[in-house]
Structure formats: C-alpha cells, structure tokens
Amino acid sequence: MSDTHAQSVQFVRGTMIPEQDPPITEKGALKWMRENLFSSWLNAILTVLSLYVIYWVLAHILPWTVGGIWDAESLSQCRDIRDASGIDYNVACWAVITDRWHQLLFGFYPSELYWRPILALIIFGAAIAPILFETLPRKMLIVSIAAPFLAYWLLWGGSVWGPIAVAFGFGIGWAIVTYGESLLGALGAIIGAIVVPVLYWLFLAGPVGAALQATLPIGIAQIGSNQFGGFMLAIIIGVSAIVLSLPLGILLALGRQSDLFIINKCSVIFIEVIRGVPLIVWLFTASLLLNYFLPPEVSFDLMLRVIIMVTLFASAYIAEVVRGGLAALPRGQYEGADSLGLDYWQAMRLIILPQALKISIPGIVSTFIGLFKDTTLVVFIGLLDPIGLSQAIRADSAWNGIYWELFIFIGLCFFIFCFSMSQYSQWLERKLNTGHR
Structure with a gap:
C-alpha cells in the first residue's frame, strides 16, 4: 500500500536549475x-x-x-x-582629383559663384524632404513649391522676375482646376489647366517678366548653360527628368487604360514610339533636329532641349511601370470605388493610384536609377558631363595618360547617388508593407 501511494505522488521541483550559456x-x-x-x-x-x-x-x-x-x-x-x-x-x-575636383563637380561654372549651385542643392534637399518623409512638418511644402523657381534663378541667374512670371503660369493652372470644374467639368478643367498656362508661357511670360524687370530691376549675374558641367550637369538633368517624368508617366498610364479612343491611341503611340528608339537617338534629335520643327524666332537652349527629351523618354518607361501596378489591382478595388459613388478622378486619387504606385515602387526607382546613369550619354552631343570632363582633363598635357583614377572617382560618386535611391526605395517598401509576408 505504501508503494502504491509513493508512485501516485507527482514530483514537484523545489528549486530552478540555473541558466547556462549555450554551447x-x-x-x-x-x-x-x-x-x-x-x-x-x-x-x-x-x-x-x-x-x-x-x-x-x-x-x-x-x-x-x-x-x-x-x-x-x-x-x-x-x-x-x-x-x-x-x-x-x-x-x-x-x-x-585634388587638382581638378572642382571641374568634375561644377564644370566651368565660375569658381567665385560656387555658392549658388551649393545653395540650390541645399534648397532642393529641403524641398524634397517633406515629400520623401511624411513625419516632417507639412508647412515645408511651401519650400517644395518655390524650390524649382528659386533653384533655376540661382543656377542661371539673370532677372528674378523671369522665374516669378513662369510660376504665375502654374498659378493660373491651379486656379482653373480649383474653380473651373463647375463650369467646364472635370476633364475640361484639366485640359484648360494645361492649355492656358502653355499659351501664357509661350506668348505672355516673357513680356511680363521684361516689364517687371524694367519697372523694378532685381537680378544676379547670368551664367550660360555652356558653363555647366560635371556632376552639377548630371544632377540638374537627372533630377529635372525624375521630377517631371513621374506625373507625366502616371497620366500616360491612365491614358493607355482610358476608354476614350483618341486619348488611348495617342498614349499608346507615344509610349511605343519613345520606348522603341534608344535614348541616344532622341538626344541627337534634341540636339540637331528639334529646332527645325520650331518657329524661326523660337530657340531653345540645348540643355533645356535635353531635359525635355530625357523627361519624355523616362515618362514612357514610368507609364509602363505604373500600368503594371494598375493591372495588378483586383477588379474589386474599382468596383468598391464605384459603390462609394466616387467619380473617375476621385477614385484614382483616393483608392486606385495609391495602391498601384505602392506596388510599382521597385520598378519606378529602378527606372530613376537607370535614368540618372544615362545622363552620361549627353557627352555625345557636346555637353560636358563627368565623362566628358574626364576626357577634357586627360587632353591636358599635364594629365595625359591617366585613366583609372578619374573613372573610379566618377563611378564612386554615381554609386553614392544610385545607392541612396535604392536604400530609400527599400525603406519605403518596408514602411508601406509592400511585398508578401
């Protein structure tokens, strides 16, 4: 009986075994x-x-x-x-590098005016920060709005009234979108917001700026585009094309999916023609042929023509990336927007595009990285990007025969810019929980 009782009593630990390190x-x-x-x-x-x-x-x-x-x-x-x-x-x-770093970074920009591109870069950083990081105060968006015009004035100089007159055209477009929808409808307001500012810029912006300058002359020393070069040139072309190509690419993606025949076919033709021709061909077109299609009295600066052509080229690729994001959304998202009574633009702005752009982040950033690296192609049309300046430096008898040092420095600088974009993309993906878990 005692043995049976002893077997029925469970063992109870009196003390805990001390923790031990793993092997x-x-x-x-x-x-x-x-x-x-x-x-x-x-x-x-x-x-x-x-x-x-x-x-x-x-x-x-x-x-x-x-x-x-x-x-x-x-x-x-x-x-x-x-x-x-x-x-x-x-x-x-x-x-x-120690002897010619200033040329690799600033080209032939006057050395006593280096503070202007440096200040423009600081302003651009302050402008892009509230767009990239939502935790920053929204009041900083005022800097984002003013930065393009202020940076242009700092880089090229001249009258301050020119950029202000151009900015007024954007104000006209904003006013038409805001207050013209009740009179023109949503589509009419959008078309008017594009056509009216373009006409203003072509025919009125120049005279308005000249009149204001004559009344109250304010300006700084003017610098020609032929003095731009190095990484400053690459950053200006790359950043301008990146900023402008994203909204244009989104509109082209929406146009390609539109049920309106003319808008759909025009978008398809534009995208396929631009994507079907190498960028170097479009750069030669911008350099040699574009002026033949313009009125005799109209002359675009070569750098401006390159920015326009690179922007159009990048927008075609962005359009296909965004279209892939739109196609990845289930049909229920569109039906849910319709069930809420939203019109087309409200549905796109509030429901469809945020999800499509979230899906498209890797493709969009990859396009931007490729676009920034492709700015080196402008050397073939006479613009002195970092590669072009390295050739000019090696043409000097003092540095004739040097290769690897220049290319390593240029490659390192490009790597810093491209790696930063890649890391931000990955951080944004993690923040928005893109991808499958």
Whole structure:
C-alpha cells in the first residue's frame, strides 16, 4: 500500500536549475560561420576559394589605392615622386582629383559663384524632404513649391522676375482646376489647366517678366548653360527628368487604360514610339533636329532641349511601370470605388493610384536609377558631363595618360547617388508593407 501511494505522488521541483550559456558552437560568429560558410563540404570548399580570390584581388588593389599620391601637379610628377620613394610598382595618382575636383563637380561654372549651385542643392534637399518623409512638418511644402523657381534663378541667374512670371503660369493652372470644374467639368478643367498656362508661357511670360524687370530691376549675374558641367550637369538633368517624368508617366498610364479612343491611341503611340528608339537617338534629335520643327524666332537652349527629351523618354518607361501596378489591382478595388459613388478622378486619387504606385515602387526607382546613369550619354552631343570632363582633363598635357583614377572617382560618386535611391526605395517598401509576408 505504501508503494502504491509513493508512485501516485507527482514530483514537484523545489528549486530552478540555473541558466547556462549555450554551447560555443551554437551562438555568435561561430554559429553564423557554421550555418552560412561551412554547412557542407561543398560550401566549405567554395568559402576557402572565395577567401583566396578576395585576398588576391585586395593584395593587388590595396597597394595601388592606399599607396597613391595626392600632392602633385602632373602625371609625370606623380611618377617622379613614386620613383624617389623607392616604390617598384604602380600606384594611383590621386593628385588629379585634388587638382581638378572642382571641374568634375561644377564644370566651368565660375569658381567665385560656387555658392549658388551649393545653395540650390541645399534648397532642393529641403524641398524634397517633406515629400520623401511624411513625419516632417507639412508647412515645408511651401519650400517644395518655390524650390524649382528659386533653384533655376540661382543656377542661371539673370532677372528674378523671369522665374516669378513662369510660376504665375502654374498659378493660373491651379486656379482653373480649383474653380473651373463647375463650369467646364472635370476633364475640361484639366485640359484648360494645361492649355492656358502653355499659351501664357509661350506668348505672355516673357513680356511680363521684361516689364517687371524694367519697372523694378532685381537680378544676379547670368551664367550660360555652356558653363555647366560635371556632376552639377548630371544632377540638374537627372533630377529635372525624375521630377517631371513621374506625373507625366502616371497620366500616360491612365491614358493607355482610358476608354476614350483618341486619348488611348495617342498614349499608346507615344509610349511605343519613345520606348522603341534608344535614348541616344532622341538626344541627337534634341540636339540637331528639334529646332527645325520650331518657329524661326523660337530657340531653345540645348540643355533645356535635353531635359525635355530625357523627361519624355523616362515618362514612357514610368507609364509602363505604373500600368503594371494598375493591372495588378483586383477588379474589386474599382468596383468598391464605384459603390462609394466616387467619380473617375476621385477614385484614382483616393483608392486606385495609391495602391498601384505602392506596388510599382521597385520598378519606378529602378527606372530613376537607370535614368540618372544615362545622363552620361549627353557627352555625345557636346555637353560636358563627368565623362566628358574626364576626357577634357586627360587632353591636358599635364594629365595625359591617366585613366583609372578619374573613372573610379566618377563611378564612386554615381554609386553614392544610385545607392541612396535604392536604400530609400527599400525603406519605403518596408514602411508601406509592400511585398508578401
């Protein structure tokens, strides 16, 4: 009886076993290496081979890079310094960067006016910040509205009334959209908001700006587009095309899905024609042929023509990316908008486009990155982008024969810009919970 009673009593722990550290192979770096680098014999062999390749590459690159010369006035002087130091292998002549960095960044912009593009870049950063990060005060959007006109005035100079007269045209378009819908309808207000400002810019903006300048002359030294170059040129063309191509691409995507025959076919023809021809051909068109289709008294600056053509080219690709996002939405989203009694533009603005753009974020950012890198193609039409300036620097007898140092610096700068866009894209995707869980 006592044995049966003893067996029926459950064991109750009186004290807890103290915590112990996991085995050394199950934590920290050793665990990560075992799971990722040496999880099998094949992975172990590949790891060893990879480490050897990395060592071989670094053993040849690091001495050339780290042991480079930064203080010299020519390539021949770099070689003399290297020989005097007793170095028996080639080293980088980084002195070309310290000697010509200002040209690579600003082109032939007057050095005493470098503060103007720097200030324009700061203003652009302040303008784009509330658009990229919603936690910032919405009052900063005032800077976003004024930044394009202020940046243009700082970069090119001249009368302050010119950008103000151009900005007034956007005010006219906003007024037509806001107050003209009751008289013209939604579609009529949109068409009027496009046509009326364009006519104003073509025929009235110039005289209005000139009259205001004659009445109250305010301005700064004017700089021609032929003095722009380097990364400043690439940033101006790239940023302008990115900012302008996104809304134009969205409109083209909506037009391609429109039930209106003319709008649909015009959008399809535009997208297919633009996408079917390489960008370099369109740049030559902007450089050589565009003036033939303009009135004799109208002359567009080459840089402006390039911005227009690059914008149109990018908008065609953005349109297809956005159209893919629209096609990915289930039909129920459109039916839900109809059940709420929303008209076409309200449904697109409040329900359809936010979801489509969220889906299209990777494609849109990839297009922007490719567009920014393609700005180097303007070298073929005579604009001195960083690649064009590197050729001009190497044409100087002092730096004739230098290659890798310039290209490495240019590639590093492009990588910083493109990597920043890529990281922001990934952060935005995580923030909006895009993708499948």
